[in-house]
Amino acid sequence: METRDPMFDALRIEMDTLDTPRGVEKELMQAFARQFPRKRRWYQALPAKTWALGSSLAAGVLAVTMTVSVLMGPQPARTGVPADGSMSPAAHADDDGLFIALDSLERIEQEPAPRMVETEVPRSSLAALGLPLTPDNAGDAVKAELLVASDGQPLALRLSAVN
Amino acid sequence: MGKTTHTMTASAHFPADADLLRQMRSGAADAFAALYRRHQGPLYRFALLRCGAAEIAADVVQEAFMGLLTGRFQFDPLRGQLQHFLFGVARNLVLKLEEGRRRHVALPPDDDEDAPELPDEQACPLGRVLGNETAEQVRRALSLLAPHYRDAVILYELHGLSYAEIADICQVDIGTVRSRLSRGRAAMAKRLAAWHKLDMVQA
Numbered sequence: 001m002e003t004r005d006p007m008f009d010a011l012r013i014e015m016d017t018l019d020t021p022r023g024v025e026k027e028l029m030q031a032f033a034r035q036f037p038r039k040r041r042w043y044q045a046l047p048a049k050t051w052a053l054g055s056s057l058a059a060g061v062l063a064v065t066m067t068v069s070v071l072m073g074p075q076p077a078r079t080g081v082p083a084d085g086s087m088s089p090a091a092h093a094d095d096d097g098l099f100i101a102l103d104s105l106e107r108i109e110q111e112p113a114p115r116m117v118e119t120e121v122p123r124s125s126l127a128a129l130g131l132p133l134t135p136d137n138a139g140d141a142v143k144a145e146l147l148v149a150s151d152g153q154p155l156a157l158r159l160s161a162v163n
Numbered sequence: 164m165g166k167t168t169h170t171m172t173a174s175a176h177f178p179a180d181a182d183l184l185r186q187m188r189s190g191a192a193d194a195f196a197a198l199y200r201r202h203q204g205p206l207y208r209f210a211l212l213r214c215g216a217a218e219i220a221a222d223v224v225q226e227a228f229m230g231l232l233t234g235r236f237q238f239d240p241l242r243g244q245l246q247h248f249l250f251g252v253a254r255n256l257v258l259k260l261e262e263g264r265r266r267h268v269a270l271p272p273d274d275d276e277d278a279p280e281l282p283d284e285q286a287c288p289l290g291r292v293l294g295n296e297t298a299e300q301v302r303r304a305l306s307l308l309a310p311h312y313r314d315a316v317i318l319y320e321l322h323g324l325s326y327a328e329i330a331d332i333c334q335v336d337i338g339t340v341r342s343r344l345s346r347g348r349a350a351m352a353k354r355l356a357a358w359h360k361l362d363m364v365q366a
Contacts, residue, residue, distance in 0.1 A: 011302055019207060
């Protein structure tokens with residue numbers, strides 16, 4: 001039978017308290033991040049033209065419509081689709097959803113620590129940005145990811161569940 | 164060791180190492196972190212007792228996991244446990260570090276069981292590692308064993324591995340492990356008794 005020598009008891013107890021210095025894990029995780037670089041976020045992959053079209057006007061429109069919708073409750077259905085059926089120049093649609101730029105490309109690029117906030121936006125409040133609105137869907141909420149600067153300023157919006 | 168036992172028990176309830184490795188290879192950072200947290204402790208303690216220096220032990224752990232990440236060290240789950248594989252990697256890394264010292268200090272080759280045990284003073288170049296006096300004395304006595312004895316004693320006495328597991332890690336047969344363990348323990352007991360006698364005289 002394999003038995004352990006009591007001569008090592010004190011050493012066993014003492015060694016049990018030791019772990020690798022914390023810095024090692026940090027360095028390894030940094031190495032992992034270099035080995036497997038993260039997929040570019042949707043807002044980083046948008047064409048520059050889309051961002052260029054985004055403007056403080058769009059931010060203003062969105063902020064106003066969102067504030068109004070919160071304060072006034074559901075609004076009567078109306079359509080924001082332009083006569084020719086196209087979207088607002090501040091919006092850009094592709095396979096991943098509808099993107100709405102709320103600030104300039106330069107502002108986005110210079111933001112040191114952007115963060116994502118998941119939210120829901122009343123569909124009616126987005127009509128002014130060109131989101132198609134019908135009497136049937138006017139009361140819906142749209143799932144959205146809001147890109148926010150470190151100072152709380154919204155930078156961009158992605159609507160991920162738009163029909 | 165307590166933590167080792169705990170880790171072994173815990174791993175039965177959490178994702179298996181092989182699953183975590185698969186996830187890690189497909190880019191899951193949390194899987195890599197989980198593997199690291201599961202195995203870093205035993206590996207660090209092995210390396211620390213094996214080389215006697217905290218900084219070198221940390222480097223050994225880092226290099227072992229870096230090798231796992233980059234594919235430099237290829238682990239095959241069909242050939243055993245990840246922890247034993249990592250012990251083997253750490254042992255080889257420490258041996259590599261000791262190669263420089265071997266040029267200056269003639270150590271007995273690993274397979275020469277009849278060779279006299281030479282104290283490896285170079286293996287314990289640093290000062291105190293542990294706070295507890297008794298534990299530190301045992302550590303010092305351990306550090307003065309020849310490296311091939313030290314491997315067996317550390318893995319058996321401190322990590323609770325079986326003769327067969329140690330034989331696999333050290334790439335020797337079970338009889339050799341048993342012999343090294345017996346000789347290592349005897350040499351340590353002799354040295355500790357001598358130090359104890361010296362302490363009594365000085366007191």
